[in-house]
Amino acid sequence: MKKIAILGSTGSIGTQTVDILPAVDAQVVALTTNTRIQILEEQARALHPKMVCAYDEAAARDLKCRLADTEIRVLTGMDGLIACAAESGADIVVTAVVGMVGLLPTLAAIDAGKDIALANKETLVCAGELVMRKAREKGVKILPVDSEHSAIFQCVQAAQGNPIDKILLTASGGPFFGKTAEQMRTVTREQALAHPNWSMGAKITIDSATMMNKGLELIEAMWLYDLPPEDIEIVVHRESIVHSAVEFVDGSVIAQLGVPDMRLPIQYALTWPARVPCKVPRLRLAEVAKLTFFEPDRQAFPALTLAQRAAAQKGDRGAVLNGANEAAVGLFLAGEIGFAEIAERVAHALDTIAYHKDVTLDDILAADAAARALVRAQP
Ligand code: NAD
Numbered sequence: 001m002k003k004i005a006i007l008g009s010t011g012s013i014g015t016q017t018v019d020i021l022p023a024v025d026a027q028v029v030a031l032t033t034n035t036r037i038q039i040l041e042e043q044a045r046a047l048h049p050k051m052v053c054a055y056d057e058a059a060a061r062d063l064k065c066r067l068a069d070t071e072i073r074v075l076t077g078m079d080g081l082i083a084c085a086a087e088s089g090a091d092i093v094v095t096a097v098v099g100m101v102g103l104l105p106t107l108a109a110i111d112a113g114k115d116i117a118l119a120n121k122e123t124l125v126c127a128g129e130l131v132m133r134k135a136r137e138k139g140v141k142i143l144p145v146d147s148e149h150s151a152i153f154q155c156v157q158a159a160q161g162n163p164i165d166k167i168l169l170t171a172s173g174g175p176f177f178g179k180t181a182e183q184m185r186t187v188t189r190e191q192a193l194a195h196p197n198w199s200m201g202a203k204i205t206i207d208s209a210t211m212m213n214k215g216l217e218l219i220e221a222m223w224l225y226d227l228p229p230e231d232i233e234i235v236v237h238r239e240s241i242v243h244s245a246v247e248f249v250d251g252s253v254i255a256q257l258g259v260p261d262m263r264l265p266i267q268y269a270l271t272w273p274a275r276v277p278c279k280v281p282r283l284r285l286a287e288v289a290k291l292t293f294f295e296p297d298r299q300a301f302p303a304l305t306l307a308q309r310a311a312a313q314k315g316d317r318g319a320v321l322n323g324a325n326e327a328a329v330g331l332f333l334a335g336e337i338g339f340a341e342i343a344e345r346v347a348h349a350l351d352t353i354a355y356h357k358d359v360t361l362d363d364i365l366a367a368d369a370a371a372r373a374l375v376r377a378q379p
């Protein structure tokens with residue numbers, strides 16, 4: 001039986017992970033949240049982990065009272081997250097926290113030899129080189145949860161060791177597909193939060209609306225599959241049925257298809273290399289009837305070009321791109337800036353913050369902090 005720690009168990013990916021657990025031969029040893037202690041308490045009472053963490057201190061105090069009648073250790077803060085990742089006795093850690101806060105716990109888990117089921121793409125965007133190097137050194141597997149990267153992972157297994165020539169990374173296009181850059185200036189928070197195909201956390205939903213999500217995924221794919229960014233082509237595919245594809249030297253393209261439901265890639269990351277029955281509805285191609293594909297509109301979605309630029313430069317650019325984006329999305333969600341300003345502030349951070357090529361973890365943390373501060377200080 002596999003021992004599993006779920007970081008961010010109360011979020012969209014976290015709760016869907018809990019939902020498919022009965023299909024996985026697994027025992028949960030740790031769960032974490034930021035402030036959603038009601039859900040965390042319910043999960044803890046059902047799954048009996050050894051330890052839990054509420055990142056927020058006040059929430060942790062409350063959670064401790066709620067779980068006082070149990071043996072479960074209640075932790076808080078970054079130390080708590082790291083303990084859940086590295087000291088809970090897990091074999092595999094599901095990283096389903098949102099944002100760069102996932103970086104240190106992921107590194108700690110890898111250091112401790114835990115496999116990673118990686119949903120937290122911001123970790124690879126900020127520190128892909130470091131994370132992948134450490135994983136190789138420790139012989140740790142990074143199993144992708146992100147649907148596109150799971151698709152690529154599944155396609156690669158059909159390749160019998162032949163190298164990937166090119167990745168075709170599919171994108172739904174989000175709620176603003178077809179809008180011009182001009183029309184995009186007036187879209188609202190509610191419109192941006194209404195994704196046509198996927199129900200996800202607020203941050204990634206906004207990232208999908210700006211298409212920064214696809215930019216982050218391009219960087220994620222670059223590190224996971226060790227490919228230059230020019231070998232990763234973004235294709236808009238409105239139906240979210242083809243979750244991505246891989247092209248080989250002979251021109252043959254292998255794709256993975258399925259209904260848009262994250263429980264399938266989550267489950268596969270936890271049962272790999274085995275496949276077991278999944279509660280997700282089966283794909284009915286005749287009901288889907290039509291699959292469409294388009295070039296992305298780089299004028300309307302400038303985030304794509306920003307991410308591509310950061311991907312090509314490497315060094316600390318991923319951390320600057322991501323830190324600026326997290327801060328700008330936060331400001332947009334708080335109603336403080338307009339939609340188009342998200343990409344503008346990210347561009348400003350990339351243009352303003354000095355570039356460092358060879359980076360340590362401290363450099364990455366510094367680049368992230370500088371990007372956030374710059375974005376928040378802009379009038
Ligand atoms: P979410 O907002 O629904 O959940 C985030 C989780 O992280 C919650 O448990 C929350 O309590 C916790 N959290 C938030 N801030 C925290 C902090 N500062 N410290 C500690 N914990 C914190 O997000 P989500 O949509 O589940 O996304 C999680 C990750 O998975 C993101 O990196 C996202 O890009 C990635 N992802 C999500 C989906 C999806 O369908 N939701 C798909 C692919 C990848």
Ligand code: MG
Nearest residue numbers: 146147148217
């Ligand atoms: Mg994705």
